[in-house]
Amino acid sequence: MPAGYDELTPGYEFPPVEYRLTAEVVAAYVEAVGATKHDHVPPLAVAAHAIGVLAELVEFPAGTIHASQEFQFTALVPVDTQVTCRAKVHRKLARGPMRMLTLDMEISDESEVLVQHGRSTVILPES
Amino acid sequence: MSSPFYEGLVLPDLVRQVSQENINKYAEASGDYNPIHINQEFAASTPLGGTIAHGMLVLAYISEMFSNTFGEHWDTTGNLSIRFRSPARPKDTLTVSSKVESVSEDDDIVCITCALSCHNQDDEVVVSGEARVRIPECR
Numbered sequence: 001m002p003a004g005y006d007e008l009t010p011g012y013e014f015p016p017v018e019y020r021l022t023a024e025v026v027a028a029y030v031e032a033v034g035a036t037k038h039d040h041v042p043p044l045a046v047a048a049h050a051i052g053v054l055a056e057l058v059e060f061p062a063g064t065i066h067a068s069q070e071f072q073f074t075a076l077v078p079v080d081t082q083v084t085c086r087a088k089v090h091r092k093l094a095r096g097p098m099r100m101l102t103l104d105m106e107i108s109d110e111s112e113v114l115v116q117h118g119r120s121t122v123i124l125p126e127s
Numbered sequence: 128m129s130s131p132f133y134e135g136l137v138l139p140d141l142v143r144q145v146s147q148e149n150i151n152k153y154a155e156a157s158g159d160y161n162p163i164h165i166n167q168e169f170a171a172s173t174p175l176g177g178t179i180a181h182g183m184l185v186l187a188y189i190s191e192m193f194s195n196t197f198g199e200h201w202d203t204t205g206n207l208s209i210r211f212r213s214p215a216r217p218k219d220t221l222t223v224s225s226k227v228e229s230v231s232e233d234d235d236i237v238c239i240t241c242a243l244s245c246h247n248q249d250d251e252v253v254v255s256g257e258a259r260v261r262i263p264e265c266r
Contacts, residue, residue, distance in 0.1 A: 033191070043190060055158070062162045065175075073203060
């Protein structure tokens with residue numbers, strides 16, 4: 001059951017989510033973004049899927065848009081790696097009709113090696 | 128000279144055409160089906176007035192530009208900090224540009240900081256920000 005904006009508080013930790021970056025998943029991503037093929041997973045593909053799975057944990061209303069993003073890449077991710085994304089709420093801000101949510105995420109591989117971490121801020125439409 | 132990178136160096140631009148087809152493919156590849164990206168009728172009813180590309184699709188172009196320049200060093204040490212300034216829309220032509228702002232050395236590692244921007248065919252800034260990467264010193 002996805003969490004609604006009102007239920008989230010700074011420090012709230014989402015349950016960890018795991019996903020496997022198979023050759024098919026990576027090929028679909030590379031084709032969609034028109035990227036050069038590599039022997040490993042493009043770091044933004046790792047992040048894109050993390051945000052995709054996060055979107056299933058938060059009830060983002062239709063029309064939510066991305067405001068800012070930070071990433072730090074720390075290790076190569078071979079194709080077919082299973083990664084785990086841990087995310088928590090960094091900040092919530094409501095000013096008049098505008099609502100913002102900032103999430104921190106850490107992604108690690110099967111050996112618990114951190115492969116990247118990031119911070120995403122989204123703007124939610126008026127409810 | 129221990130690094131081919133120096134302050135003021137302009138990195139090669141990367142140009143990409145945005146299409147609704149690319150956006151739809153990205154939605155399928157990433158699992159992000161927010162209707163603001165893929166549903167024309169819904170998007171037209173919002174203040175944005177039409178569908179827009181996923182921010183992460185635009186970031187993929189930016190990351191590719193740095194990957195083209197710095198290779199695996201980007202994928203293992205890259206640091207990206209950006210703000211989305213205006214939406215990228217279908218039929219936009221996006222140009223990702225970057226210039227080296229500073230180069231510093233720390234032991235055998237060269238730390239490079241670049242200003243970056245992505246703008247559309249009307250010269251509107253879509254994304255602005257900064258990228259940092261660490262590469263081994265050339266000897």
